Amino acid sequence: MFHHIKNFFVKKPTIVTKEDILKDPLPQHIAIIMDGNGRWASSKGFPRIAGHRAGAENLRKIIELCGDLKIHYFTVYAFSTENWKRPKEEVDALMSLLVEYIETELDVLKKNGVKIKIIGNVEELPNKAQLQIRKAEKETSINSKLFLQIALNYGGRREIIDAVKGIVRDTASGQLQLDDIDDNTFSKYLYTVDVPDPDLLIRTAGEKRISNFLLWQCAYTEFWVTSVYWPEFSSKHFYMAIDEFQRRHRRFGGL
Ligand code: FPP
Numbered sequence: 738m739f740h741h742i743k744n745f746f747v748k749k750p751t752i753v754t755k756e757d758i759l760k761d762p763l764p765q766h767i768a769i770i771m772d773g774n775g776r777w778a779s780s781k782g783f784p785r786i787a788g789h790r791a792g793a794e795n796l797r798k799i800i801e802l803c804g805d806l807k808i809h810y811f812t813v814y815a816f817s818t819e820n821w822k823r824p825k826e827e828v829d830a831l832m833s834l835l836v837e838y839i840e841t842e843l844d845v846l847k848k849n850g851v852k853i854k855i856i857g858n859v860e861e862l863p864n865k866a867q868l869q870i871r872k873a874e875k876e877t878s879i880n881s882k883l884f885l886q887i888a889l890n891y892g893g894r895r896e897i898i899d900a901v902k903g904i905v906r907d908t909a910s911g912q913l914q915l916d917d918i919d920d921n922t923f924s925k926y927l928y929t930v931d932v933p934d935p936d937l938l939i940r941t942a943g944e945k946r947i948s949n950f951l952l953w954q955c956a957y958t959e960f961w962v963t964s965v966y967w968p969e970f971s972s973k974h975f976y977m978a979i980d981e982f983q984r985r986h987r988r989f990g991g992l
Contacts, residue, residue: 749984753976755806761983764936766810767803768958770950771796773942773966780966786830791968793838802972803883804849810884810932814950818858818892832866835889839869843876850882856928857891886932893952900926900953929954937982939975941967959985 750757771792778788796813803811816831846853853873860867870889903926907913913922924930934954938947943964947955961978963970 750980752973753980755972755976758806758976758979758983763806763808763979764959764982765808766812766933766935766937767808767979768812768814768935768938768951768955769799770814770938770940770948771967771970772940772944774968776942777966777968785827786834788966788968789831789834793834795968795970796838797842798972799970799975800846800851800883800885801849802975803885804851808883810886810935812856812886812888812929812932812935812951814888814891814948816857816889816891817949818890818895819949821890832863836866836869839873843873846873846885847877847880850880851877852880852882852884853877854884854886855889856886856896857889858895859889861890884932886929888950891928891950893947893949896928897953899928924953927953934958937961937978939963939970939978941965941970941974957990 774788774792775785776788777791778785781787800811815835820831821828855870855874859870862870900923904913904918904923908915908918929951934956935951935958938951938955938958938960940960940962943962945962951958959982961981963974963978965974
């Protein structure tokens with residue numbers, strides 16, 4: 738209830754443990770902009786794709802951690818609508834990595850009760866990727882422990898425009914009345930339908946911007962940035978982000 742009390746009475750620790758964060762309510766929905774794969778690779782003298790590979794490996798670990806903490810919703814930004822501008826070689830490698838990732842991880846995700854949903858324009862992805870995605874969504878659809886949203890070919894503005902189109906269509910056909918359109922109705926036309934807005938958004942690799950990610954949904958989301966590159970983001974940083982979240986007094990615009 739009064740988790741902002743941590744601000745006044747508990748000294749901010751330099752190392753945050755799992756026990757520390759379990760003393761207060763956890764964020765129900767965490768989102769991450771997994772940035773810095775390329776810079777991580779360059780800093781080690783590796784090709785960029787080695788960075789993405791290491792990033793995918795790290796994603797596996799952080800998904801496990803979410804399961805361990807009993808976080809209900811987890812959303813990651815894997816490929817934006819702007820990422821097509823990258824060299825073809827890198828785009829192709831990212832797509833193959835995605836297919837490979839789902840192929841190798843699906844059984845474990847199923848076993849761990851993870852329900853997968855891809856948000857973004859899947860129909861514009863290569864056929865092979867689409868097939869893997871649909872298979873993963875179908876085979877995990879009955880799971881309910883952790884709801885994992887992977888943003889792929891995702892853009893926040895595009896999502897909002899798609900929602901507007903859906904609303905206009907349903908209004909024109911008489912299924913929806915103009916006066917019934919409010920925040921709640923609008924949310925139902927987004928890709929994230931039925932998923933609560935993120936409580937905490939983490940961005941790795943130092944940039945302090947939203948980069949067209951969950952624009953509507955992040956209206957009141959707490960933002961936490963670290964300079965650590967995504968492949969090196971670990972449980973230590975995850976706990977620090979959650980601890981900081983628990984210290985902030987969330988007012989939702991009120992007093
Ligand atoms: C940002 O790093 C990361 C991406 C554009 C892709 C994120 C992908 C993964 C973490 C792995 C693949 C995911 C799945 C689901 C298989 P960047 O390349 O922009 O890094 P830079 O800013 O240092 O160049």
